[in-house]
Amino acid sequence: MEWFTADSYWLSRLVFQRVLAALYLLAFLGAALQFRALIGARGMLPVPRYVADVPFRRAPSVFHFHYSDRFFALCAWGGCAVAAALLAGVDGLLPLWAAMLLWLVPWALYLSIVNVGQTWYGFGWESLLLEVGFLAVLFAGDDVGPPVLVLFLLRWVLFRVEFGAGLIKMRGDACWRKLTCLYFHHETQPMPGPLSWFFHRLPRPLHRVETAANHVTQLAVPFLLFTPQPIATGAALLMAATQLWLVLSGNFSWLNWLTIALALSAVDFRRLFGDAAAPPADLASPPLWYEVLVIAVTAGLLALSYRPARNLVSRRQIMNYSFDPLHLVNAYGAFGSVNRVRQEVVVEGTSDAVPRQDSDWREYEFKGKPGDVRRWPRQFAPYHLRLDWLMWFAGLSPAYARAWFGPFVERLLEGDRDTLRLLRHCPFPDRPPTYVRARLYRYRYTTWRELRETGACWERTYVREFLPPTRLGGGAPEA
Known part of the structure; x- marks a missing residue:
């Protein structure tokens, strides 16, 4: 099927994979260094107590079968090792099926951690990492072109992240509609960064411009992801630039960087850099089993997308919610309300x-x-x-x-x-x-x-x- 792959996105896939691998590495590193006090056997919210009360079907995890602090550490540090291998490009040296299995390992390990992490892992970027990480399994392999369907699914995730965040703001706090939320946000956000004080002290008219620009980026620009190139590339780069602004203004874990990775997967680098971004000349045709698998998984994920899509148009929109225990398709959003006082x-x-x-x-x-x-x-x-x-x-x-x-x-x-x-x-x-x-x-x-x-x-x-x-x-x- 000639339509199945888009070879011009070869570099887009490579950039996306390396950023995702780096974020996996940080996620596993954080788990390895922090778990004993938070969810360890003697932690504040111990895993053994949690898995005794919650069945496997509600929270699939390897820790339902066995838990010890040593075993958790093995899984976390093992995840670091696999992520580091992916960051180094080991997957590119493997046949397609083996590369897919290698990308499946960090997804399964991190799913096991998130599903027993309780309150400590109740953040939207955990589900986002898992949803994107699952798609990365289908995106694996350097010897075939990137599948068009996976490129579409990644844009669908990016659309829900941005559009969901935009809608929750417009439906939530009135200060978003009045363009005044940034009078307070940089001071009251969860964890300010080194530049947050300066962002807060920007002139109020500039804060209003920031807020208006945010609305445009989150409520209008996401639709351009599904338009022909180079419009889709321009929309993706604008989203990435907005996320870099957020990186400078606060500490939001890997949410912004993962959103940037999603945006870069929609960029046609060959249009930007010409032959310097051309794919290898020896890309193979995808095997039939791979085409069937990608088509089947895409159909399943689109079916699961019904509830997140319905949530977007609901007056009772919820944010950062997983509709299935595997975190395959989720609802996203941020700062539906902004605190006035810290x-x-x-x-x-x-x-x-x-x-x-x-x-x-x-x-x-x-x-x-x-x-x-x-x-x-x-x-x-x-x-x-x-x-x-x-x-x-x-x-x-x-x-x-x-x-x-x-x-x-x-x-x-x-x-x-x-x-x-x-x-x-x-x-x-x-x-x-x-x-x-x-x-x-x-x-x-x-x-x-x-x-x-x-x-x-x-x-x-x-x-x-x-x-x-x-x-x-x-x-x-x-x-």
């Missing part, structure tokens, strides 16, 4: 036998979330700091932290090494504190004048107690 949970400990207001309370510092008002935010994305992100949700409402915050405090009181590794600084290096408390503060960016005078990028005001002084055993403070 509230942060500050965790402190004391070694005093009796906790008083004037006790020697020392503050725990997190790697990414705001704490010390003089510490400038850092760039972590596309690496994902899971505890820091959940601490942002805790600041919105204690309900977001009900399942894990108590175990987190307990591990601080125990001086648990795996938990302390998730933090930037522990103020009790020799022995754990006697009491731990948490307080809620309102944070705001300083003005240019305040920054010059104090050197602080944040100013904070005490709001209320989040957790009273607590010790091991849960007993009341001594009189």
Whole structure:
């Protein structure tokens, strides 16, 4: 079937594959370094307890058959090794069927992790990585041209990511329709980056232009992905440029980079660079079994797309939701509402036998979330700091932290090494504190004048107690 492949997208596939492999590597690395404190056997939300309550059919995972911290580490580091091999281009040295199997390995391993990750893995970019990773299996192999149907499916994913995000904004917070959301967003986003303070201090008319441009990119431009070239290439490059703007303005894990990878898969590089981007002359014709497989899987994924497509046009649109346990076709969206005020949970400990207001309370510092008002935010994305992100949700409402915050405090009181590794600084290096408390503060960016005078990028005001002084055993403070 001559229509089956589009050889001119050979370089597009190669770029897409390498970016995806790098993101797989970061995802597995984060899992390997953070899992013991979060979902390990002694973690805040242990995997063994979860798989005992949730059947395999609802959350398919190899950890239903066996779990130990050593086995999880083997899967995570094994995923790193496979991702590194894919990044190095090992798949290009294999026959088509073997390359497909190699791409299937990280997808199956990461699916197993996400499906037992619970709250720590409840982010839209987890499902996006799995959906795109599954399509990458069909996209494997350098000896045949990229299948047209897979190129279409990747554009369908990109369309849902962008258009879904645009719709959830227009249906959600009124500030998106008034073009005023960016008055607040850069200050109140989950994890600001090193440039977020400067983005926040841009003139308000420019914020309105940013918001309007965002609406155009998310609500109009996605339809151009399905138009002939070079229009589709222009639309994809515009989306990629918008995502780079978001990369500069905040820390959103690998969401922006994976969206860029999707956009690059729609770019016809040969139109841009001529023969320099030409495919190899020895591309083989795809075997019949491969054509049948791609057509069958495409038909199945389009059938599964019914619910995500219906969600897009629904007045009750939901975002970042998986409609099947394999995360094959999902609903996406971001920031349907924007907070006007930033509230942060500050965790402190004391070694005093009796906790008083004037006790020697020392503050725990997190790697990414705001704490010390003089510490400038850092760039972590596309690496994902899971505890820091959940601490942002805790600041919105204690309900977001009900399942894990108590175990987190307990591990601080125990001086648990795996938990302390998730933090930037522990103020009790020799022995754990006697009491731990948490307080809620309102944070705001300083003005240019305040920054010059104090050197602080944040100013904070005490709001209320989040957790009273607590010790091991849960007993009341001594009189």
